[in-house]
Amino acid sequence: MERVVLRYKNSIISGLVINELNDLVTIKSSNGYNLTFDRSEIEFLERKNVEYQNQRKMEEIEKGSGSKKISVLATGGTIASRVDYETGAVSPVSDPELIFGGSDILSKFTISVKPIMNQFSENLRPSDWITIGERVAEESRKADGIVVAHGTDTMSYTASALAFMFEESRTPIIFVGSQRSSDRPSSDSRENIEAAINFASTDFGEVGISMHRSTSDGMVSLIRSVRSRKMHTSRRDAFESIGTPPVGLYDGSIRFLGDYRHVSDNIKFRSTMDDKVALIYFHPALSADDLENMIEGKHAAVIMGTGLGHIARDLIPVLKRFVSNGSYIIMTSQCIYGSTNLNVYSTGRELLSAGVIEAGDMVPEVAYVKTMYLLGQYPHEDFVDLFRKNMRGEILERDQPFESLKLVG
Structure with a gap:
C-alpha cells in the first residue's frame, strides 16, 4: 500500500492510494473521504510504501448498568469498523463507549458485544445466514433483545433470511448498518445503533432493520426486513421500506406506526435453506442459451421481469x-413499486400457461430468499401454496397500504 502527498491546484492533500486506473488516481484522504483526480492535474510530492496492518481481533465485551440486556452480534461491515488512515488498517470496534460516545445508552442497558465473524457483507453466503441465525437463537435465550451489526450491501438478504427462519422469537431481532465508519465525523453508525438497541428493548417480535430516516441526523426508521431494500450507494438514508411505511421511528423515543407481531414465550427456529436457486435479471439481450446455463442444476429461479412481469x-x-x-419459476418485477400481473398481456398469460408463479408485490430479493427457505423446509408439493401465503409481512394488501398485515407462522 502506498501513502502519498500530492498537490492539486492550490491544495496539498495526503492519503492512501486506492487505485490508479485509466489516468485517474483515487486516494483515501487523511480525513477519510475518497478523492479521485485526473493524473494530469496533480503533482506527487511524496510517495511511500507502507505496510498494511492486519485486522485486530474483536473481543467480547460487556458494559452498561441497565436492567435490560441487549446482545450486539458483530458480523463485520462498516458499522463494526474504524479506519487507521496512517496505515490503511481497518480495525473492528467492539467497545460500546467508542460507538456511543456521550450517549446515555450505557446507563439504560447492559450491552454485550460479541463477534460472530468479520466479513464485508458481499462475502456472506447462505451458510453464513444460518450461522448468524444460530447465534441469534442462542443469544435470545439469555438476552432481552438482539442487535446484529451487518454490512449494508447484503443486509436485506440476511435479515430476510432470518425473518423466515424465526417463525417465533422471544426477543426483537434488529439488524443495523452504517454507510460511514464510526471514526468519520459524518458517520451514521451512532444514531443507527442507538436506535437499534432501543428497538431491541421493545416487544417487536420480528426481524427489522434500523437505519437513518433522512440524510440528516435525528430520525431512524425501523423497517420490516422483508419489505426492505438498499436504494442508494452512499447516502445515509440508503434503506427504504418498499410500498409501506416503516414499522416504527426513533428520535430519542420510539413511535410505532402500525401493527407488528409481538415477541413470544417460545423460539421457533428452522434454518435449512436450499441454495440451488437462481436470481436472474431479464434484459433484451438475454438469450435462450444464456438462460438455460443460468438455471441448469437449480431447483428454482426467481426472474426479475419487466413491468408487470414479462420476458421475451x-x-x-x-x-x-x-x-x-x-x-419452479418465480416472476417478480424490476420495478421498485407495484405488483406483477401476468393476466393483462398475452406474454404474461403464456408465462402462466408455462407454469410460472407470480410473486405479486414481493421484493425480488425477498422472493429469492423465501424460495430458498421454503424449498429447504417443506415438501415440494406444498411450495406453490406456501409461496403465495403472507408468512412474515412480505406480501402487501394494496387495499390496506398503511396497515401491517396479519402474519401467518
Missing part, C-alpha cells in the same frame, strides 16, 4: 421445460 417470448420454452422437470 422466445425464452418461454426454456422456462416451460424447466418447470416440466419439477422445478
